[in-house]
Amino acid sequence: METINGDLSSNGYDSSSTFSDCNSDRSGEFSTASSPSRRCLIASASENPDDLIHQLVSNLHSSSIDVQRQAALELRLLAKHKQENRVKIARAGAVRPLISLMSSSDSQLQEYGVTAILNLSLCDENKDLITKLGAIRPLVKALRTGTTTAKENSACALLRLSQIEENKMLIGRSGAIPLLVNLLQNGNSRGKKDASTALYSLCSMKENKIRAIEAGIMKPILELMADFESGMVDKAAYVLSILVSVREGRTALVQEDGIPVLVEIVEVGSNRQKEIASAILLQICEENSSVCNMVAREGALPPLISLTESGTTRAKQKANALVDLLRRPRPSNNSNTTAMELVAR
Numbered sequence: 001m002e003t004i005n006g007d008l009s010s011n012g013y014d015s016s017s018t019f020s021d022c023n024s025d026r027s028g029e030f031s032t033a034s035s036p037s038r039r040c041l042i043a044s045a046s047e048n049p050d051d052l053i054h055q056l057v058s059n060l061h062s063s064s065i066d067v068q069r070q071a072a073l074e075l076r077l078l079a080k081h082k083q084e085n086r087v088k089i090a091r092a093g094a095v096r097p098l099i100s101l102m103s104s105s106d107s108q109l110q111e112y113g114v115t116a117i118l119n120l121s122l123c124d125e126n127k128d129l130i131t132k133l134g135a136i137r138p139l140v141k142a143l144r145t146g147t148t149t150a151k152e153n154s155a156c157a158l159l160r161l162s163q164i165e166e167n168k169m170l171i172g173r174s175g176a177i178p179l180l181v182n183l184l185q186n187g188n189s190r191g192k193k194d195a196s197t198a199l200y201s202l203c204s205m206k207e208n209k210i211r212a213i214e215a216g217i218m219k220p221i222l223e224l225m226a227d228f229e230s231g232m233v234d235k236a237a238y239v240l241s242i243l244v245s246v247r248e249g250r251t252a253l254v255q256e257d258g259i260p261v262l263v264e265i266v267e268v269g270s271n272r273q274k275e276i277a278s279a280i281l282l283q284i285c286e287e288n289s290s291v292c293n294m295v296a297r298e299g300a301l302p303p304l305i306s307l308t309e310s311g312t313t314r315a316k317q318k319a320n321a322l323v324d325l326l327r328r329p330r331p332s333n334n335s336n337t338t339a340m341e342l343v344a345r
Contacts, residue, residue, distance in 0.1 A: 049078065049085065053092050060097035065106055072101055072112035079119035086123035095120065095133050102138035111150040114142045118153045121160035131161055136174050143179045148191065151183055155194040162201045172208040178215040185220040189231070192224065196235040203239065209246050217243065218252040226261045233269065237276040250284045254291065259284075260298050266319075267303035274307055275315035282322045289328075296326045 056078075059071035075094055078085045094116070101113030117135055120126045136158070143154040158176055161167045180202075183195035199217070202208045221243070224236035240258075243249035253259070265277040281300065285292045304326070307319035 050088060050092075053078065053085070053088055053094075057089070057092045057094045057097070060094065060101065065104075065109060068101060069106070069109050069112060072098060072109065072116050076112055076116040076119055079116060079122075083123055086120050087125055090120055090123070090126045090129060095126070095129055095135075099130075099133055099135050099138055102135070102142055107147050107150070110142055110145075111147050111153070114139065114146065114150045114157065115153045118157040118160070121157050127161055127164055127167075131164065131167055131170070136161065136167070136170055136176075140171075140174045140176045140179065143176060143183070148188065151187070152191050152194045155180060155183060155191070155198045159194070159198040159201050162198065168202055168205045168208060171202060172205065172211055177202065177208055177211040181212060181215040181217045181220070184217065184224075192230075192232055193235065196224075196232065196239055200235070200239050200242065203242050206246060209243055210248055213243060213246075213248045213252050218249070218256045218258065222253075222256055222258045222261050225265065228268075233265070233273055234276075237265070237273060237280075241276055241280055244280055244283050250291075253280075253284060254294070259291075259294055263295070263298045263300045263303065266300065266307060271312050271315065275312050275318065278304065278307060278311075278315055278318040278322060282318050282325070285322060285325050292325055292328075295322075301326055 053075070056071045056075050059067050060075075062068050062071070075089055075098070079089055098113045098116050098120075101109050102117065104110045104113065117130060117139070121130055139154045139157050139161075142150045143158070146154060158171055158180075162171055177199070180195045180199050183191045184199065187195060199212060203212055217239075221236045221240050224230050224232040225240065227233075240249075240253070244253060259281075262277045262281050265273050266281070269277060281295055285295055301323065304319045304323050308316050308323060311319060
């Protein structure tokens, strides 16, 4: 069951444009116009690259690592842009040996195997086959031990496979979530984007939300939301919006001092960011007067009142509801009350 559209709007937001850039591998073409790369490009553009594809698939079984590496590299290029080639490569029997290469001790061979599988997974017809032949665990291994590019492309491949609803549980139980959280925290700009996109899809499932929270996702998510230069505020906010649907997520948000971050976004963020932040604040405040007190003390009322007048339709609705909550008489907090106790109320 394909769920990409549902995943990208699970909270009523149109997040599809925010998460639209985790597609085919972006590791670049070859640095020089080598003979193999020219051969692939010519075959890819031709009407019948079948003979080349079958030869390359045969070469994946070679006893020579160099031959395997070249075959995986060329198949990756053939599958990068052309849907027809993705189908032909899978039907030619490439998936099983490529999955085997993802467990190679040769880092470059592993990277090419991962990237070829990513490109093949862009074809819906291939996703079931890739899953049934056992790609998830080798992808998770590459996410743990691979090169920077292998880790990033593994995250993207897991995202594509997670678009089959049943795979979300398999991926979550394979150990992928803590590794994606680590990539979110420690990866480069592209790695953070790929990790956040995969986590957003996977965390539509409750048990994966819990895994992500237990793996410490809240700290890097809030750090990215607080950094307006990161280019990650929207992505991080969407991930946070699904994490706070469970009590553990609301608790972690308060414990990691997320309320000031959200209030600042309501004050100075973009229209979309203000909308998401106000919705999150409303969710953590509903039926919890103690958290309402904390939000009010952060100075949330003035920017929220402004948002009721100038925000998007959805933002105005959330801001109005939140202003009403914050203006209600409430008992003051006991200073010794912990964040967990506050959110659990």
